[in-house]
Amino acid sequence: MCLKFINRIYSKRSLGRLVRCTERKIKKDDMPVSTIIQSNKHADIAVSTGFKNADPCTARECKWERSTDGLVYVPYVISNQYSPDELKVIERGLWSFVDVSCIRFVPHEGQRHFLYIKSHSGCYSYLGRQGGGQVVSLKRPGCVYHRTVQHELLHALGFHHEQNRSDRDKHIKILFENIKPAQRHNFMRRETNNLATPYDYKSVMHYSRKAFSRNNEPTMIPIPDRNVVIGEARSMSRNDILRINRLYCRTLNLY
Template sequence: MISSSHKGCKISYKKVPQMLTLIISISECPLTSQYNDNILHSSSNFTCPSPLNNIDLCTVVIQNLEMTLVNCESYCVFIGKDLADPLVVEGDIAVPYGLQNADPCTARGCLWPKATDGNVYVPYRISNQYSQRETNTIIDGLRSFAQSTCVRFTPLDRQRDFVDIQSQGGCFSFVGRRGGAQVVSLARQGCVFQSTIQHELLHALGFDHEQSRSDRDTHIRILLENVIRGMEFNFRKIQTRNLGTPYDYNSVMHYGRFAFSSNRQPTIVPIPDANVAIGRATQMSPNDILRINRLYNCSMSTKIEHTPHYWH
């Protein structure tokens, strides 16, 4: 935890993987209203509670590290230098700064190209940070896509665009092809598992989280009252391409029911049956595979699975 002060405001902050969480002491901030055109609002559009004199702390997530406090009246605004690293939203989706509310990636042409032989070749490079056992696990995850889709992850040769697998701060990936070396982070502590590897690679192929689907409201309830304050943006709903497939509780892309919980209570509840298991996939579901094949026009055929799983 680092502490500093500026214009009478005491600021303490700590680095969270790929983003910065600031805890601001509102009571010691001057109530000014200095603005300029370079203001960068908090990435979560967090508004400090009112009245201010009844609270001690205000937690915001901001987009820049080298910051100067501009205003702390009805909300907290900062200016500063943008970080080169991506911001991570929804737990593991990396986005460039300023694009947190961007359209789904398939709307801007983020797919990997298809070769004349009908396969989609995605070059990859694995960092030497990993042990041989971890490297083998990652390679197994990469190869699993070839078993039932036309996607082929291949070792990097001289290609310009490729997936750069590294052990950074947690598990995260950009959504879709970004161009150049795009990081897929699989931290050695907690991310080198089949389901996680497939999950992050599915992001890299262009897929969002299942609970972000445009039709989610008929399948799940989001309980924002149980979500950690300032983390509500992780439960956004977006206009997704569902590719004619049903909502899939068994998807490897689905959050668990206690994701980002502040009080050990559920943040996601399936409806109409709250007992359906979510977030427990150990590998891609048949519907995950079907979506890959439909998105990339693969010739494989996969059965659509409608049967939910239940808690025992």
């Protein structure tokens, strides 16, 4: 039986149960990172005027505000471009945060800051709260999959790609010679806030082994074990969920 997060304190064992419950809900609408990257020609972090995607999302204005009840409400609007089945996939992605965190994506009702989910040019999101209405693009076809919805929503909450972590050189080797020149910036190391969590090859935020390859050769290799699978996540990992709670949710006893 899946637990519900209603402002409660959970142990690490309970969090593991929540993750497993979430994973069991995954259906045919999933697509791994490797397939998404192959279908997306551009980076999936948008950059607004005066805001660089190299900057860590640590400033107060970058985070969504926590309410007095301990929950973080993120308003959203979904474009009418989507079919009923696509809408169900998007809504399931939004609701997947309820079981495992204090994040609540709620329909927009006049709030100043909100997400505008629409079918634009590819799969992308801005990094963290930008102010006003900000686009989360889930292009149809190609981007409306459960893991992609989660991936872009995590960007909107302020999370970078896993392979951009400040400690990534201890866990992965980037092969810049195999990367398309216009996409090399996607593989630069960032000064990230890792929230005392380990590097996670299973993160839904991790690129695949041949992401943005110019010659069908690997653009990154796990170290020391080069055979570790990367970029195949179909939903948020335990560490993805732990980071959300450490950044936003004070009511969880996870430290």
